[in-house]
Amino acid sequence: MTNSRRKFISSISMLAASTAMPIHAFDFGKTKKLKVVLVGTGVRGTSFWGKRLVDQYSDILEFVGLCDINPGRLEYGKKYIGTSCPTFTDFEKMVKKTKPELVIVTTKDSTHHEFIIKGLEMGCDVLTEKPLTTDEDKCQAILDAERKSDKKLIVGFNYRWSPYATKVKELLMNNAIGKLVSVDFHWYLNTYHGASYFRRWHGEMESGGSLWVHKSTHHFDLLNWWIDSEPSEVFAYGDLEFYGKNGPFRGDKCRTCTHKNECKFHWDITKDERMMNLYANHEHHDGYIRDNCLFREDIDIYDKMSAQVKYANNTVLNYSLTTYSPYEGWRVGINGTEGRIEAWQDIPYFKNDTIDEAEKHAKEMAQTGKDEIAYEPVILHKLWNKHETIQVAMEKSGHGGGDKRLHDKIFKSPETKDPYGRTAGVRDGAMSILIGIGARRSIETGKPIKIADLTDLKPKIERS
Template sequence: MERRSFVKYTAAAGASLMLHPFASLASPTGKKIKLAQAGTGHRGSGFWGEDLIKNFGEYIEFTGVHDSNTGRMMRAQKRYGADVKAFASFDEMLEKVSADYIIVTTVDATHHEFIVKALKKGFNVITEKPMTTDEVKCKEIIDAEKSSGKKVIVAFNYRHSVHNMQLKELLAAERVGKITSVDFHWYLNVYHGADYFRRWHGRMNKGGSLWVHKATHHFDLLNWWLNSEPVEVSAYGSLDHYGKNNAFRGTNCRSCEHKGNCKFYWDMTKDARLMSLYAENEKYDGYLRDGCVWSNEIDIFDKMSAQIIYANGVTVNYSLTTYSPYEGWKIAFNGTKGRLDTWEDIPFMQKVQEDQSKKHAVEMSEADDGVKGEVREIIAMDNFAKKFEVYTTPIIKAGHGGGDVRMQRRMFIDTNDNPHHIMAGTRDGAMSILIGIAARKSIALKRPVKISELTDLVPKANRHDV
């Protein structure tokens, strides 16, 4: 067995460096980049708000905020700075605000409304993933970007993790030859997984199902790793655990009569930030952040599997489970010369014991530092070989394996650092959600669905030449 560690980029990555496609959006030296935001919920006011100011306040400043919930909007305004203006009307904000980017962090199904309006008013846009939730809205965004001459950046933070970059480099270097098939399995534990069913994400008309909201992360990674685009999806899915699948239910955890005998009871009152964000502002729109995971209104899938055929001939077998005892993922790439295997956070594979109830919250709050003495491994084994090779990178506990802060740094500071075309635009956003949309339709129609049924974008066998 031979071990190799990656420090930064291999020669393959260096060869792929190119001008950042959004470099022209950066402000002149010494002048802060101006941002305005639509959507000030947990992700919006945290990662795209207070965290952004804390980490990159020297380079950026907020000029305006908008949210349909007045309380959350005013809370964000207070925390972002004295000069930030709050707008009850998004249209008014676009008319009056000075901004280099509009950041869209609203409910997924409304992303297109804000993106299209901002583009038409001459603004560049940064949008949280997923870009939107169906093929019609997707086309509206692509058409608006084309006609406006402005650009949309889709925030695919998981590309930027150190581990995922290392995997990309090995694939780009054809370490195990031409890839022919992939097995990719993602596990959400009963704490983090259940949380999607407490929130608006549990409603199809809000988040497009976890095929779109959550799996867009995973599908984008596949598209990027394989440097190709999907042509056909066959899928299965059902709601077997949450929603209607329980003998009792309530409205929300705080007011529930079943707290004593429900394993999924969650005490939001112990989280000061969420109480401030949501409980104190329920009076404005009635949204309950601690909704019941057994609600009859839940209509998304909690068990999903799909087979994806790519334009370059690769076949992917994918699954997502939302009620696993542990959280993590594993993937295997089968190539003409061998196989790559890797994983994240599978306890028995990582040989660690973790408190699964706190795992996600701890990850999202950790500093961007490697964990001393702990590494992630990628196993490469050649056909006919007697030994395997291990590539390692440090485990970074910060948000999305360190991807969060690295993505924002590339957006606002290191704008020429674009290894392997890591910065994502509307085509990347479209090709990730179209897999999830096709999966939804495949389940409904009980047949494979071609990407060409959903878009006039022609899938490419080789997305980029690197």
């Protein structure tokens, strides 16, 4: 391995281990490129961790292999990403033949642990899409595997990297509201985006671990980072009252449903060329239906969720996730001994916003095109003083500008110290999912769940 590639891998390892560690500089593009493989060629893998890397970083990295259980989706994914690398349906065969330095995991959530562990054991650094995994046993297996390996794991949390989220972190780091006391955080999924989870494998507990894990892991990681502590206990409520068996009617799938004229949730996948090419045209290989009925009987996850989380530093979090809101957005109130921070995104009543909800989601997920800069307010209200409105410049595409900043950090400047500590390693990934896993266990038992009882990780008062 060349010196520059050694520096690259060393930098990746230190990024994952701790942002407080010194990062050594390295030179890209002067010798051989970083050898990358991707396992899981679904929409996230082929776009964010596929095509975008080829389009933006081909001078410093190259795909040497793609892997998926569906050969049709695999071949389409190869064309969409824009690579000429070989394809595989056997992960271990791919790694042995291509000898990658970095494995990117974007498979179904319940299988993340398989490829993370195999990748580490086979001598590769691993970067996984969120969530880390779906239950405490798989989480412990990942923790054990990384400890035994001399390689490291990075979790792709992009929300931390948006300028808006970073401004909130900056205020908290500067002690703008004194000692943290409590946080109220509420996320609203609309009837376009929220419903989409129930069409897919995400609607089944064994595949995605419920939205407590698949979706809320994003939110819990953001909160852990803002609060700068780790969760110690969670108590939760949840139920399935809208989707699944609660629907007024159901069909085989949207394409063939006899209720398409009366169902407000009907989605015509045939009008989405990308979804047809990626999924529908290849469903005969593995039976995965992308436009499943969201009222099918086998949906067993929750569609309403509420939790109270106590942190090791005594901060209390009140959290909720709504899955069929008229609009998509979120709001947070962070209370301290000297004031309060209020922040929100995409609440239509707070400005004259008439954008279509489907279009809004498409913009957020977009990885190409010209960045659209917007200014969004953060409210800082100190005790005994008038509130201050801080306008934050941010992009609307790529998850508020977080996507490109995450990629740049990993692939362009891992040697540069980040004052906000935004890079996430295995412990961050674990602590975000353990809140969701604990919430599930709390609903099942009716009791509060100690985070320390789930794995051998003991919550820290301070993350750093």
